[in-house]
Amino acid sequence: MAAGRHGGYRDNEIRDRESKFEFSRRDFTASKDDCERIRNGNRDLERGRVRDARDIVRARQKDTKEREGMNGGNRVSTSRSDSGSSSGGAGSRGPKRCAFSVKAVDREPGELSSESGSDDAIESDLQVKDTEVQKVVENGTRSPAGRKRKFSPIIWDRDDKKEASRSAKSRIATAVKDLPPPPPLPKVFRQSVIPDGSVQISPINNSQNENPQSSSPVKSPVELEVVDDLIESPVRSSSVSPKQHWGNEQEAEQLEDDDYVPTRNISSSRWAAGNNSPGNEGEILDDEEMPKRRKMLLSKSVETSVRNKSLTPELGMLSRDGSDQDDDYMEVDGEHNQNDTSLSKSDTDSEDEDDYRQTPEPAAPPQRCVDMLQGCRSVDEFERLNKIDEGTYGVVYRAKDKKTGEVVALKKVKMEKEREGFPLTSLREINILLSFHHPSIVDVKEVVVGSNLDSIFMVMEYMEHDLKGLMETMKQPFSQSEVKCLMLQLLEGIKYLHDNWVLHRDLKTSNLLLNNRGEMKICDFGLARQYGSPLKPYTHLVVTLWYRAPELLLGAKQYSTAIDMWSLGCIMAELLSKEPLFNGKTEFDQLDKIFRTLGTPNETIWPGFSKLPGVKVNFVKHQYNLLRKKFPATSFTGSPVLSDSGFDLLNKLLTYDPEKRITAEAALNHEWFHEVPLPKSKEFMPTFPAQHAQDRRMRRIMKSPDPVEEQRRKELQQGELGTGGVFG
Numbered sequence: 148m149a150a151g152r153h154g155g156y157r158d159n160e161i162r163d164r165e166s167k168f169e170f171s172r173r174d175f176t177a178s179k180d181d182c183e184r185i186r187n188g189n190r191d192l193e194r195g196r197v198r199d200a201r202d203i204v205r206a207r208q209k210d211t212k213e214r215e216g217m218n219g220g221n222r223v224s225t226s227r228s229d230s231g232s233s234s235g236g237a238g239s240r241g242p243k244r245c246a247f248s249v250k251a252v253d254r255e256p257g258e259l260s261s262e263s264g265s266d267d268a269i270e271s272d273l274q275v276k277d278t279e280v281q282k283v284v285e286n287g288t289r290s291p292a293g294r295k296r297k298f299s300p301i302i303w304d305r306d307d308k309k310e311a312s313r314s315a316k317s318r319i320a321t322a323v324k325d326l327p328p329p330p331p332l333p334k335v336f337r338q339s340v341i342p343d344g345s346v347q348i349s350p351i352n353n354s355q356n357e358n359p360q361s362s363s364p365v366k367s368p369v370e371l372e373v374v375d376d377l378i379e380s381p382v383r384s385s386s387v388s389p390k391q392h393w394g395n396e397q398e399a400e401q402l403e404d405d406d407y408v409p410t411r412n413i414s415s416s417r418w419a420a421g422n423n424s425p426g427n428e429g430e431i432l433d434d435e436e437m438p439k440r441r442k443m444l445l446s447k448s449v450e451t452s453v454r455n456k457s458l459t460p461e462l463g464m465l466s467r468d469g470s471d472q473d474d475d476y477m478e479v480d481g482e483h484n485q486n487d488t489s490l491s492k493s494d495t496d497s498e499d500e501d502d503y504r505q506t507p508e509p510a511a512p513p514q515r516c517v518d519m520l521q522g523c524r525s526v527d528e529f530e531r532l533n534k535i536d537e538g539t540y541g542v543v544y545r546a547k548d549k550k551t552g553e554v555v556a557l558k559k560v561k562m563e564k565e566r567e568g569f570p571l572t573s574l575r576e577i578n579i580l581l582s583f584h585h586p587s588i589v590d591v592k593e594v595v596v597g598s599n600l601d602s603i604f605m606v607m608e609y610m611e612h613d614l615k616g617l618m619e620t621m622k623q624p625f626s627q628s629e630v631k632c633l634m635l636q637l638l639e640g641i642k643y644l645h646d647n648w649v650l651h652r653d654l655k656t657s658n659l660l661l662n663n664r665g666e667m668k669i670c671d672f673g674l675a676r677q678y679g680s681p682l683k684p685y686t687h688l689v690v691t692l693w694y695r696a697p698e699l700l701l702g703a704k705q706y707s708t709a710i711d712m713w714s715l716g717c718i719m720a721e722l723l724s725k726e727p728l729f730n731g732k733t734e735f736d737q738l739d740k741i742f743r744t745l746g747t748p749n750e751t752i753w754p755g756f757s758k759l760p761g762v763k764v765n766f767v768k769h770q771y772n773l774l775r776k777k778f779p780a781t782s783f784t785g786s787p788v789l790s791d792s793g794f795d796l797l798n799k800l801l802t803y804d805p806e807k808r809i810t811a812e813a814a815l816n817h818e819w820f821h822e823v824p825l826p827k828s829k830e831f832m833p834t835f836p837a838q839h840a841q842d843r844r845m846r847r848i849m850k851s852p853d854p855v856e857e858q859r860r861k862e863l864q865q866g867e868l869g870t871g872g873v874f875g
């Protein structure tokens with residue numbers, strides 16, 4: 148579930164800005180034609196998407212040129228020289244996975260990496276020399292120790308005054324020059340330097356992988372920049388007519404007009420039949436081969452993609468110059484709602500836009516591109532059973548695989564509100580879920596397509612419940628031993644994510660799924676990010692309000708894995724009491740509720756607190772921590788009881804100072820899990836009647852006091868959320 152939904156919450160806007168909107172605005176700046184087209188209101192949806200996708204490519208190519216110029220010709224490129232079957236890193240799962248193309252560093256615009264937990268170290272990271280980058284590169288794959296996060300890396304926003312006063316160009320140049328080493332690549336990649344000085348990143352065959360951690364959980368490369376591929380690829384296949392495959396004649400005709408026709412073919416995909424030399428472009432999988440591979444072939448031109456990736460930091464830095472430079476979160480709240488467009492514009496339409504305009508648009512170079520969707524099965528191969536839930540970005544169905552009879556969850560990526568192409572939020576989610584494999588993370592089995600290009604479905608393992616819906620139907624809260632079982636699974640999943648440089652950023656009970664085998668899994672990775680890099684100024688507005696860490700609520704420009712740990716504290720309390728711990732209605736109310744329970748923080752317990760932007764607001768000073776009253780050691784009033792060590796863990800999860808907040812690893816080793824009552828084993832967890840036929844959303848929104856759900860109810864009443872067809 149996403150942080151915010153419609154209207155009432157800025158989280159939703161944040162998602163938009165972080166994903167397609169910001170992305171697309173930047174892309175629009177690349178082409179005067181497109182600007183013109185927008186001005187004229189010529190925004191035919193399908194055509195627009197295809198064109199936008201092409202513009203994305205162009206804009207990035209332009210970025211690349213500029214960057215290369217500034218970066219002394221140093222260029223990052225990737226190559227994929229082996230077949231996909233060997234590079235997934237998840238054993239037999241690999242070949243079935245769709246590959247969303249190679250990505251060296253899944254960076255947000257503006258992200259740089261930090262491998263240190265201290266601010267000083269961050270600064271010094273920023274000063275990292277080219278030689279250090281080179282060293283990482285020359286070492287090829289990092290050592291296991293090098294890959295693993297040693298300190299608490301921090302996501303931060305670079306908005307210091309000095310930086311604001313620098314010219315855009317010097318900032319770009321500095322950013323390019325001083326880029327710290329990126330977060331580690333998924334272990335399936337190797338980096339090497341090729342003679343022209345480029346960094347080459349290529350998948351590693353299992354047989355070649357000398358890394359002792361070859362059982363890397365990372366199954367496939369992560370690449371977010373497949374927007375263009377997703378849109379263009381099927382119709383641009385050099386081998387297979389779009390009409391044959393998708394029956395989208397109109398789009399095919401439109402595309403014939405297009406001046407830019409990159410060669411796309413599935414042989415460039417890592418899942419292509421082990422022979423992906425350029426000479427084999429145009430290979431078509433035969434009917435027998437297709438089901439075997441059956442995952443989306445979402446690879447793209449690897450050179451383009453990695454070069455594009457390398458561009459994002461400086462673009463993000465430029466975006467810091469926007470009007471949100473000095474944002475006061477309390478005031479910005481309203482502004483974000485009201486001035487969404489202008490703020491979004493400011494995120495991207497700064498000097499970089501001018502730069503785009505000043506630079507002649509480069510001819511789109513032919514790239515090795517791939518067709519992505521050909522290997523996907525059709526959603527028609529599933530029988531729809533019922534709708535489970537509908538979120539901002541997806542509709543989730545229960546469905547049955549007609550061939551195997553397996554019951555699955557199908558999450559359809561919502562496209563109706565997307566004007567600028569395939570939603571980046573969904574791409575992030577698909578990529579992360581395809582890349583990661585862990586018992587505590589919901590498994591995406593494959594991606595299937597609907598009858599037109601806009602329909603993309605994630606096929607996930609079906610989970611009978613989400614914790615939010617489940618707790619609403621339970622008469623009693625979970626027992627301590629059950630909470631321990633659930634918390635252990637949750638902590639394992641979070642540790643796995645954090646070890647792999649990913650923040651979930653939207654942990655809450657509705658994003659925790661439970662099946663009738665006592666297994667708990669984390670879902671909804673739409674807000675998840677690789678971390679170790681600075682993000683844009685508004686990204687402190689992630690995480691649904693009730694589970695949002697105080698540093699985010701107070702507008703901190705730096706945040707880290709600790710934000711997920713705070714959410715876990717809120718979830719632990721909720722599991723014990725069956726009630727949300729802090730159910731604020733606004734950010735101010737949320738902080739007020741936190742301060743009333745835990746006491747108002749101060750400089751002593753949280754150094755740096757008083758400098759946080761939101762602390763300008765005068766909060767009532769609550770002196771005492773009353774949390775123990777809510778979770779006493781013994782109770783005659785029905786309050787949830789919690790042992791001393793359990794309370795210690797809860798306190799450590801809800802520690803104000805993010806630097807001192809407990810990590811997932813330390814929490815897993817906490818003594819609470821070793822004292823009686825011991826954690827219940829999964830097999831002995833209670834089972835609950837599956838409410839298959841119920842739309843969880845309907846059930847939830849009728850009951851929930853969550854203002855987000857309230858908003859949904861209104862929308863439902865207004866009939867906004869209708870869907871048509873078998874799968875919407």
Ligand SMILES: Nc1ncnc2c1ncn2[C@@H]1O[C@H](COP(=O)(O)OP(=O)(O)OP(=O)(O)O)[C@@H](O)[C@H]1O
Nearest residue numbers: 148149536538539540541543556607610613657671
């Ligand atoms: N694999 C699954 N099995 C069963 N139910 C699922 C599964 N995945 C998601 N759901 C249900 O669908 C709901 C919405 O899923 P999800 O949060 O991924 O969608 P979303 O569009 O991102 O929602 P939001 O608007 O909250 O972001 C979940 O709360 C859960 O109830």
